[in-house]
Amino acid sequence: MFDNLSERLSQTLRNIGGRGRLTEDNIKDTLREVRMALLEADVALPVVKDFIGRVKERAIGTEVNKNLNPGQVFIKxxxxxxEAAMGEANVPLNLATQPPAVIMMAGLQGAGKTTSVGKLARHLKEKQKKKVMVVSADxxxxxxxxxxxxxxxxxDVTFFPSSVDQDPIDIANGAIAQARKQFIDVVLVDTAGRLAVDEAMMDEIGRLHSAIKPIETLFVVDAMTGQDAANTAKAFNQALPLTGVILTKTDGDARxxxxxxxxxxxxxxxxxxxVGEKxxxxxxxxxxxxxSRILGMGDMLSLIEEVESKVDRQKAEKVAKKVMKSGKFSLEDFREQLQQMKNMGGMMGMLDKLPGMGAMKGQLQGQMDDxxxxRMEAIINSMTPHxxxxxxxxxGSRKRRIAAGSGTQVQDVNKLLKQFTQMQKMMKKMKGGGMQKMLRQMGGKMPPGMFPGGGR
Structure with missing residues (x-):
C-alpha cells in the first residue's frame, strides 16, 4: 500500500530537502508535485485542496529550528x-460496556466483511484476551x-448458528441473549451486503442497528475502490451512526x-x-x-511488534546459540528462517517498515521477493533430511530429482545452494566473538546509530 505515492513524495521531498532556505517559489513547485502525487494516488479532491492549503500556510514564514534546515522543516x-489527514492517533475499539459488547459490521458485498469478522475475532481473542462470539445476520x-x-x-471462537429463513433482528438478539448466558465478552454481528447502496438495504440495516444498539458500528470497505471507498463510507455514515472503518485489501492497493x-x-x-488473506x-x-511509511521513513514500531508476536523466539534462540557455538548452519535452519520471514509478511513487507529501505524494493524485486x-522453501522441502x-x-542426479520434486529448474537449485554457501561462510565468521567483530567492521559503513556500541 502507498507504494506509488511513497515513491513520488520521497523523490519530491528529497529535491527540497537540501534547500538552504524555503521561498514561496520553491514551495510552489514542490506543492504542485505533492498535489499531483496525491491526485494520482486517487485521494479525493477536497482532501487534496485542504491538505495543500494547510501545508502551504504552515511552511511560509515558519520559524526554522537551528538543528534543522528549511527543507527538513518542510518534510516535517x-x-x-x-498524520492529521488520517486521524493523528490510533483509535482503539470501545468495549467499555456491560458484556457482551456488541460490534456490528456493515458494508457492501465483496468488501471482505465476513473475512474481517473472522480476523477481528482472532485479534480480540489473542491481543485483548476476550471471549468472542460471531453471528451472521446475512x-x-x-x-x-x-x-x-x-x-x-x-x-477458535464461538459461532452462533443462523439460517436464511430467520429474521436478522431475531438472529442478532438470539446471539446476544446466548452470549450473556455464556459470559461472552464481545459479539461480532456480520450483516448483509449489497452490490450497491440501496434504500431497502439501508432501511434493514438501520432497523437492525436500532434493535441491537451496538457499541461499535464498523464500516468495512475495499481500499482498491480508491476515493469511491470514501464516498460509500459517507453514504453509510448518513444512514448509520458509524464509529469507525476497517479498510480491507490494502495489500493489493498501491495508491x-x-x-x-x-x-x-x-x-x-x-x-x-x-493486510492480506490470512x-x-x-x-x-x-x-x-x-x-512515516508514505515518506519512506519506515515503521520500526510495527516491525518490532510483528517480531514479538510472530517470531518463534525459542527456535530463533536455538539457531543463534548453535551458530555462535559451532558456526554451523544447515538448510533446515535456513528453511526455518524463510518460514519466520513469511510469517512477518515476507521480505518486501519487512523492507516497507525499515527506514530508508523503500528504494531498495525495486532493486530486490525478482531476487529476494516473496x-x-x-520457491526456495519448496526446493528445501524437496530434499531429504540427510x-x-x-x-x-x-x-547432478540429486539436483534433478529435487528440481522435479519442487517444480523448479536445476539452475534454481544451483542458485539456492550458492546463496546458502555464502550464508554458511558468513555464519562461520559469527562463531565465538566473530559477530561483534563483524558488526564493528560494518559500523563504519552503516548509518549513525544503526549498531549502538558497535556490537549490539
Missing part, C-alpha cells in the same frame, strides 16, 4: 499534515453463514487514496487495515506510522 510539516447469502462458521472454527480520504470525508477514524492479517491503523522465498544437513552431497 508534510508528515504532520499526513439471510440472503447461505454461503456467508457457512463461511463465518468455518472462520470461527479456524480462529492509498482511500486511507487519506476516509477520515476527512466521513469524520470517522480508520481503526484497522486488512486470518491474522489485520493491523490496528496508526496514522503516525503510516505517514515468490523467490516460496541432504538438508549435508548439502555437499547434492550433485
Amino acid at each position: 510539516i508534510v508528515r504532520e499534515e499526513l 439471510i440472503y447469502r447461505p454461503a456467508a453463514i457457512k463461511q463465518l462458521e468455518t472462520l470461527a472454527q479456524e480462529v 492509498g487514496g482511500a486511507a487519506l480520504s476516509i477520515r476527512h470525508i466521513t469524520g470517522k477514524p480508520i481503526k484497522f487495515l486488512g 486470518n491474522d492479517a489485520l493491523e490496528p491503523f496508526h496514522p503516525d506510522r503510516v505517514a 515468490k523467490v522465498t516460496v 541432504e538438508r544437513q549435508h548439502p555437499d552431497l547434492i550433485k
Whole structure:
C-alpha cells in the first residue's frame, strides 16, 4: 500500500530537502508535485485542496529550528499534515460496556466483511484476551453463514448458528441473549451486503442497528475502490451512526487514496487495515506510522511488534546459540528462517517498515521477493533430511530429482545452494566473538546509530 505515492513524495521531498532556505517559489513547485502525487494516488479532491492549503500556510514564514534546515522543516510539516489527514492517533475499539459488547459490521458485498469478522475475532481473542462470539445476520447469502462458521472454527471462537429463513433482528438478539448466558465478552454481528447502496438495504440495516444498539458500528470497505471507498463510507455514515472503518485489501492497493480520504470525508477514524488473506492479517491503523511509511521513513514500531508476536523466539534462540557455538548452519535452519520471514509478511513487507529501505524494493524485486522465498522453501522441502544437513552431497542426479520434486529448474537449485554457501561462510565468521567483530567492521559503513556500541 502507498507504494506509488511513497515513491513520488520521497523523490519530491528529497529535491527540497537540501534547500538552504524555503521561498514561496520553491514551495510552489514542490506543492504542485505533492498535489499531483496525491491526485494520482486517487485521494479525493477536497482532501487534496485542504491538505495543500494547510501545508502551504504552515511552511511560509515558519520559524526554522537551528538543528534543522528549511527543507527538513518542510518534510516535517508534510508528515504532520499526513498524520492529521488520517486521524493523528490510533483509535482503539470501545468495549467499555456491560458484556457482551456488541460490534456490528456493515458494508457492501465483496468488501471482505465476513473475512474481517473472522480476523477481528482472532485479534480480540489473542491481543485483548476476550471471549468472542460471531453471528451472521446475512439471510440472503447461505454461503456467508457457512463461511463465518468455518472462520470461527479456524480462529477458535464461538459461532452462533443462523439460517436464511430467520429474521436478522431475531438472529442478532438470539446471539446476544446466548452470549450473556455464556459470559461472552464481545459479539461480532456480520450483516448483509449489497452490490450497491440501496434504500431497502439501508432501511434493514438501520432497523437492525436500532434493535441491537451496538457499541461499535464498523464500516468495512475495499481500499482498491480508491476515493469511491470514501464516498460509500459517507453514504453509510448518513444512514448509520458509524464509529469507525476497517479498510480491507490494502495489500493489493498501491495508491492509498482511500486511507487519506476516509477520515476527512466521513469524520470517522480508520481503526484497522486488512493486510492480506490470512486470518491474522489485520493491523490496528496508526496514522503516525503510516505517514512515516508514505515518506519512506519506515515503521520500526510495527516491525518490532510483528517480531514479538510472530517470531518463534525459542527456535530463533536455538539457531543463534548453535551458530555462535559451532558456526554451523544447515538448510533446515535456513528453511526455518524463510518460514519466520513469511510469517512477518515476507521480505518486501519487512523492507516497507525499515527506514530508508523503500528504494531498495525495486532493486530486490525478482531476487529476494516473496515468490523467490516460496520457491526456495519448496526446493528445501524437496530434499531429504540427510541432504538438508549435508548439502555437499547434492550433485547432478540429486539436483534433478529435487528440481522435479519442487517444480523448479536445476539452475534454481544451483542458485539456492550458492546463496546458502555464502550464508554458511558468513555464519562461520559469527562463531565465538566473530559477530561483534563483524558488526564493528560494518559500523563504519552503516548509518549513525544503526549498531549502538558497535556490537549490539
